[in-house]
Amino acid sequence: MGIIKSTINKANRILSDRRSIRKYDETVKISRSELESIIQDAMTAPSSFNLQPWRFVVIDTPEAKEKVKPYMMFNLQQLETSSAIIAVYADKKVAETADQVLSQGVEKGLRTEEQKQQLKDMILSYISSYTPERLANSLMMDCGFVCIQLMLSAKACGYDTCPIGGYDRQGFSDAVGMDTERYMPALLISIGKAAEDGKASTRYSVDAVTKWM
Ligand SMILES: Cc1cc2nc3c(=O)[nH]c(=O)nc-3n(C[C@H](O)[C@H](O)[C@H](O)COP(=O)(O)O)c2cc1C
Numbered sequence: 001m002g003i004i005k006s007t008i009n010k011a012n013r014i015l016s017d018r019r020s021i022r023k024y025d026e027t028v029k030i031s032r033s034e035l036e037s038i039i040q041d042a043m044t045a046p047s048s049f050n051l052q053p054w055r056f057v058v059i060d061t062p063e064a065k066e067k068v069k070p071y072m073m074f075n076l077q078q079l080e081t082s083s084a085i086i087a088v089y090a091d092k093k094v095a096e097t098a099d100q101v102l103s104q105g106v107e108k109g110l111r112t113e114e115q116k117q118q119l120k121d122m123i124l125s126y127i128s129s130y131t132p133e134r135l136a137n138s139l140m141m142d143c144g145f146v147c148i149q150l151m152l153s154a155k156a157c158g159y160d161t162c163p164i165g166g167y168d169r170q171g172f173s174d175a176v177g178m179d180t181e182r183y184m185p186a187l188l189i190s191i192g193k194a195a196e197d198g199k200a201s202t203r204y205s206v207d208a209v210t211k212w213m
Pocket of ligand 1: 162
């Protein structure tokens, strides 16, 4: 393992520049329109059947921060200093939302109504064979993609982030009014302008984690 070196492609600089930040400059407030752009860009992420199960709750007011405070565990400094906390959820009812997504394709002329129906039948038939565990894995994978894209999108806009898995999911969800029967908590992301450098971290060498065949 070694300290992360720059990636080979200049365009990938953003990957090596992203570091988890745990203390932010409290004087920097990211506007809602900037946050909206960052989230919109993040949603170019791939998702299973392009069903885009991710849903976001943006906590960027002192009142909302106060509500979730008891559920932040060891991540209080991030809550208190960040410009916002973005909670990412997965909508378990992908089968019900499929029509909406596929209809967009019809509106954009990407497919006919008939093709949409065929695709929808195929997707729904496939998804109906999922066990709850398989569905949860698929949803979490989709959310993972949107989360990393969100963090990189924020970095490209000059902001910093930290993924937060250490929080009381049920308490937090109750506090922000997200019904966990339908919306699976995936991750929180703190976002703001760094007030300190991210800690240097190490990564495996490719050899240590790769089998070539
Ligand atoms: C799923 C997940 C959960 C994490 N949870 C926390 C957390 O609760 N608090 C925290 O400070 N960092 C958290 N992190 C950040 C990791 O500690 C960090 O990504 C790792 O140490 C590598 O450092 P880097 O992001 O600066 O490269 C989490 C990261 C991931 C991917």
